[in-house]
Amino acid sequence: MSQAWETVIGLETHVQLRTRSKMFCGCSTSFGAPPNTQVCPVCLGLPGALPVANGAAIGLAVRGALALGCTVHPKSIFARKNYFYPDLPKGYQISQFDQPLATQGSLSFLSPERGAVTATIVRLHLEEDAGKSIHDRFPKATAVDLNRSGVPLIEIVGGPDLRSPAEARAYLQTLKQLLEYIGISDCDMEKGSLRVDANVSIRRAGETALNTRTEVKNINAFSFVEKALGVERDRQIALVESGGSVSQQTMLYDAKESTVRPQRSKEESHDYRYFPEPDLPPLVLTPEFVAEQQSELPELPGQKRERFMAQYALSREHATVLTASRAVAEYYEHVVRAPAEPQSAANWVMTEALADAKDHQEQLRVSPAALAQIIALVKGGTLSNQAAKRVFAEVASKGGDPRTIAESLGLVLVADTNVLAAWVSDVLGAHAPEVGRYKNGETKLMAFFVGQVMRASKGKADPKLAQRVLEEKLSA
Amino acid sequence: MSVSRDEVLRIAQLAELDVDDDALPEIAEQMSRILDYVAQLSAIPTNGTVKTFVPGPDAMRFRPDEVAPSPLMFGPAQFAPAFKEGFFVVPKLGQFE
Numbered sequence: 001m002s003q004a005w006e007t008v009i010g011l012e013t014h015v016q017l018r019t020r021s022k023m024f025c026g027c028s029t030s031f032g033a034p035p036n037t038q039v040c041p042v043c044l045g046l047p048g049a050l051p052v053a054n055g056a057a058i059g060l061a062v063r064g065a066l067a068l069g070c071t072v073h074p075k076s077i078f079a080r081k082n083y084f085y086p087d088l089p090k091g092y093q094i095s096q097f098d099q100p101l102a103t104q105g106s107l108s109f110l111s112p113e114r115g116a117v118t119a120t121i122v123r124l125h126l127e128e129d130a131g132k133s134i135h136d137r138f139p140k141a142t143a144v145d146l147n148r149s150g151v152p153l154i155e156i157v158g159g160p161d162l163r164s165p166a167e168a169r170a171y172l173q174t175l176k177q178l179l180e181y182i183g184i185s186d187c188d189m190e191k192g193s194l195r196v197d198a199n200v201s202i203r204r205a206g207e208t209a210l211n212t213r214t215e216v217k218n219i220n221a222f223s224f225v226e227k228a229l230g231v232e233r234d235r236q237i238a239l240v241e242s243g244g245s246v247s248q249q250t251m252l253y254d255a256k257e258s259t260v261r262p263q264r265s266k267e268e269s270h271d272y273r274y275f276p277e278p279d280l281p282p283l284v285l286t287p288e289f290v291a292e293q294q295s296e297l298p299e300l301p302g303q304k305r306e307r308f309m310a311q312y313a314l315s316r317e318h319a320t321v322l323t324a325s326r327a328v329a330e331y332y333e334h335v336v337r338a339p340a341e342p343q344s345a346a347n348w349v350m351t352e353a354l355a356d357a358k359d360h361q362e363q364l365r366v367s368p369a370a371l372a373q374i375i376a377l378v379k380g381g382t383l384s385n386q387a388a389k390r391v392f393a394e395v396a397s398k399g400g401d402p403r404t405i406a407e408s409l410g411l412v413l414v415a416d417t418n419v420l421a422a423w424v425s426d427v428l429g430a431h432a433p434e435v436g437r438y439k440n441g442e443t444k445l446m447a448f449f450v451g452q453v454m455r456a457s458k459g460k461a462d463p464k465l466a467q468r469v470l471e472e473k474l475s476a
Numbered sequence: 477m478s479v480s481r482d483e484v485l486r487i488a489q490l491a492e493l494d495v496d497d498d499a500l501p502e503i504a505e506q507m508s509r510i511l512d513y514v515a516q517l518s519a520i521p522t523n524g525t526v527k528t529f530v531p532g533p534d535a536m537r538f539r540p541d542e543v544a545p546s547p548l549m550f551g552p553a554q555f556a557p558a559f560k561e562g563f564f565v566v567p568k569l570g571q572f573e
Contacts, residue, residue, distance in 0.1 A: 019541050026544035035562040036552045040545040044552070055538025086566040135568065143563035146552075271490050284535035 007233045008201045008210060009162040013175060015154050015185045016129065016193035017060045023128040023152035024051030024094065031191055035145035043150035045090030050279050057152035058126065060184040061101055062285065062293040064154055065124045067182050067300060070105030075284050076125070078277040086144050087131035095155075097274040100125035101283070107158070108302060109174035110320075111167045119171055120159035126283075127153050132192075148192075154184075160199065160210060165229035172196060172225055177301050181326045189222050198229055201246065202236045211246065216260060218252045228253035232260050304329055312342035321350050328354065331364050338372030341379070348375055352392050365396040373402045381462055384454075387411035413462040420453070420461055420469045427452040428473060438474055446470065479507040 022029055025042035041049035065072050079097035105121035131146040156175070162168045176187045176194060187194040201213035214236070219228045231253070236246050251260040299307070301323050308319040308329075323329045328349065335345040348371055357364050366374075374392055377383040383391060383406055394405050406412050414420060427449060428435055438445045446467065453466040484504050488495040495503065558565040 021539075021541050021543050026539070026542060026546065028543045028545070036564065037562070038545070039552065040548065042546065044548075049546075052539040053536050054541050056541030058538060086564070086569070133569070134563070137563065138560065138565060140568050141558075141565050142568050143560070144566060145563055281533050281536045 004205055005202050005233075005237050006205050006207070007162075007164055007229075008160045008203060008213070009165070009168045009229060010160040010199045011158045011162070011168060011172060012197045012199070013156045013158070013172070014129075014195040014197075015064070015156065015179055015187065017057050017152040017154060018183065018185050019054055019057050019060065019152055021054055022150035023054050023057050023126070024150055025049075027147075027150065029151050031193075033147055035143075035147060038147040039149065043089075044146060045088075051094060051277075053280065053283070054152060058283065058285075059289075059293050059296075061124070061126045061152075061154045062290060063182055063297060064156070064179060064184050065102035065105065066290075066294050067178055067297055068102075068105035068107055068121045068124065068156070070102035070121060070124055072102045072285065072290055073099065074287075075099070075282050076101045077282055078126075078280045079274045080277050081127075082273045085130070085133070086142060087133045087146070087149070089131070089146060089149065093128060093130060094277055094280070095127035095274075096125035101154075107171065107175055107178070109171050111163075111170055113164055113167060117161070117167070117171075119161040122157045122159050124154055124156050127155060129153050160201075160213075165226040165233065168198060168229055169222075169226045172222070174301075177324065181301050182297055183326075189220065192220070195220070196225065198225075198232075200229060200232045200236070202233060202240065212248050214246065214248065215250045216253055217250055217263070218254075221255070224253065224255050227255075227258060228260065231258060235260060298326065301326075308332075312336065312346070314342065314346055318346050318350065321354075322346060327362075327364065328357075331368060334368035335371050335375075338369050340372040340375045344375050344379070345372070348392075352389060356393070356396050360396075366392060370395050370402055377402060377406065381415065381464065382406070382412055384411075384413055384459060384463065386459055387413070410460065412460070414457060414460045415462045415465055417465065417469060420457075420466055421473075423453050423456045423461060424449075424466065424469045424473055427456055428470075435474065449474075479504045479511065483507075 025040050027038045027040050077099040080092040081095045082092040100123045102124040106118050108118045111117045129148050129151040131149040134143040137143040179185050180187050198216045199213045201211045203211050216232050250263040305319045305323045308314050322332045332349045336342050374388050378388045391402050391406050449470050450467050453461050481500050553559040556564050
């Protein structure tokens with residue numbers, strides 16, 4: 001990218017709320033049911049059906065707003081957003097327009113380019129999802145599944161505060177982490193429970209005014225966020241540098257081709273004719289209701305990271321890894337409380353535990369108590385680091401007591417100096433030239449000798465003791 | 477308030493209606509009259525003294541988050557114009573453009 005240009009990005013994120021039933025009817029929200037089996041007169045838009053709001057969805061939305069530091073308005077209004085599309089059976093979506101649930105929040109995240117950045121959250125409102133259109137199921141026809149019709153969503157509108165595609169990705173990751181932490185959504189982009197549209201414009205470096213923007217849609221996987229925005233930014237720069245100008249339009253991202261194309265004019269004939277939903281009275285929230293949602297919020301990721309750094313003397317990098325998910329953070333704290341020394345626990349969780357979880361559907365298979373015991377066995381000189389990793393793997397796959405497993409696998413370090421002395425004698429006898437060099441001052445050969453003793457003992461020698469015996473023998 | 481010829485064309489395009497050029501002036505005039513009529517509302521003093529009319533209660537009541545769907549008299553396949561393998565089937569979008 002030319003250094004002369006600055007990119008300006010704002011994200012609109014749709015998040016499915018974790019409820020059992022839909023926003024305005026009692027149909028199930030469970031994912032993966034056979035098509036059109038979770039529908040009723042309300043979410044099919046049949047005449048005469050009336051919506052009744054799901055209190056849990058409203059509570060979760062308020063929690064999201066509070067976690068983003070938004071002002072939650074005591075009164076907000078649902079509105080009809082009218083448009084025609086086969087997956088919208090009513091012909092309108094119930095959303096919020098001029099009086100949304102919450103406004104004026106912020107999200108702090110770590111930009112790969114600018115360090116700590118605080119982005120504004122312009123608004124957060126509640127709405128219902130549309131159904132799903134599937135264009136490649138039948139030839140020359142579109143298949144429509146209305147199971148998703150009416151599932152509760154929040155839309156989080158971010159300000160134009162992001163300055164690069166990589167920054168947009170970092171913002172989205174932080175937002176996802178926050179929403180997962182507070183448990184209001186599973187934020188699974190593959191299942192469509194987190195969807196993002198991006199407003200993108202460019203301006204000359206140093207300018208402050210905002211130029212004409214385009215909206216990039218169809219970014220349906222996390223890994224596409226950066227690519228899609230990079231493609232659109234480069235298209236705008238090439239256009240302007242060749243004498244053209246950016247026109248306000250919607251661009252669809254094509255992941256296979258890694259391109260963007262303008263949406264056809266008929267697809268973007270937006271005139272939503274918003275008006276207040278006559279079937280729903282205003283949404284009025286009592287201070288008690290809002291306070292109850294506030295009390296349900298756990299410690300947020302940023303607060304937890306700072307606390308981990310202060311309480312456990314961890315580096316920012318380590319604290320960031322350990323607080324990336326709430327489950328991992330809680331696991332780590334259980335290990336520390338088991339008890340284990342905080343830095344050793346951090347090292348074990350970040351390496352062995354997370355690697356094992358990655359291969360087993362994010363399950364942390366070794367209990368905190370067992371991991372703390374393994375750490376203690378290493379610290380006490382009973383297990384080498386290598387042997388401890390084998391014990392960890394064994395406990396992860398079969399369960400059991402770490403010490404018993406270590407003993408049954410013959411991994412307990414030999415600390416018997418007589419046994420060690422025999423291995424040391426064998427090693428020194430087999431490496432007479434090196435012994436001579438060592439005695440002539442090449443002391444760095446000690447590491448070589450320790451390695452040979454470890455090899456001869458098949459890893460069972462206590463390396464510290466082995467070195468002591470070696471030093472004694474070599475100085476004799 | 478006057479509606480321009482271009483605005484009529486734009487609205488016709490959004491509504492996917494064909495409008496004869498000859499009819500444009502009359503439609504523009506009619507639409508202007510409608511808007512002028514509605515615009516009389518702005519003459520009413522509403523500075524916080526008149527409460528906006530909302531039908532029904534002042535605040536919505538909440539439903540508990542329980543799966544309890546209202547049953548359909550018969551399944552979607554019975555009333556869908558076209559239905560296949562559990563899906564509603566509609567003409568492919570853009571097919572008629």
